Amino acid sequence: SAVISQKPSRDICQRGTSLTIQCQVDSQVTMMFWYRQQPGQSLTLIATANQGSEATYESGFVIDKFPISRPNLTFSTLTVSNMSPEDSSIYLCSVMTGGALDTQYFGPGTRLTVL
């Protein structure tokens, strides 16, 4: 298994500003992901964070809006840039530890409110 922590747990931000969310895992993992969950919705994958290279973004998400870093196998950051109220969501970090089971684990999430 994997234990994932995220900072901050929640934040209230003003329109036009940026917020960086940190994800720390207690062990080295093969794959890290960032998801968004808008109010009342299921999860949508934003991107796969690749260690040492640019993240792989899903359709509808771009690097300028959601820059991602992954400097090593246990840490990643997601920045939500130039925020608008539509960015108000829970942002979740997720990892796969590899191996035959391919179980995916999720962090506690960051609840973002943009005014």
Added chain:
Amino acid sequence: KQEVTQIPAALSVPEGENLVLNCSFTDSAIYNLQWFRQDPGKGLTSLLLIQSSQREQTSGRLNASLDKSSGRSTLYIAASQPGDSATYLCAVRPGTASKLTFGTGTRLQVTL
């Protein structure tokens, strides 16, 4: 494109009842299926993972079954408790190291 649907969207049961949550998916070519629990405003907790070659998995009061050919999975919760109140999500993975597709979720409330 894989689509995952969960029925019902919401469910309220009295404590002690056994219940079944349903998950259906349109493309039967899956690698595995995972059930998660999400408490309000929180992250996801992995409950059970079923590989495509398996028919069911059990953990405590939870039992998940998989019928890949018909594109269905069920999560059975025995002797429900108020602490089981949460949203339950199923997610399918089409291949190893590929991304999950999530269902719409079932919001469960267990009343005293």
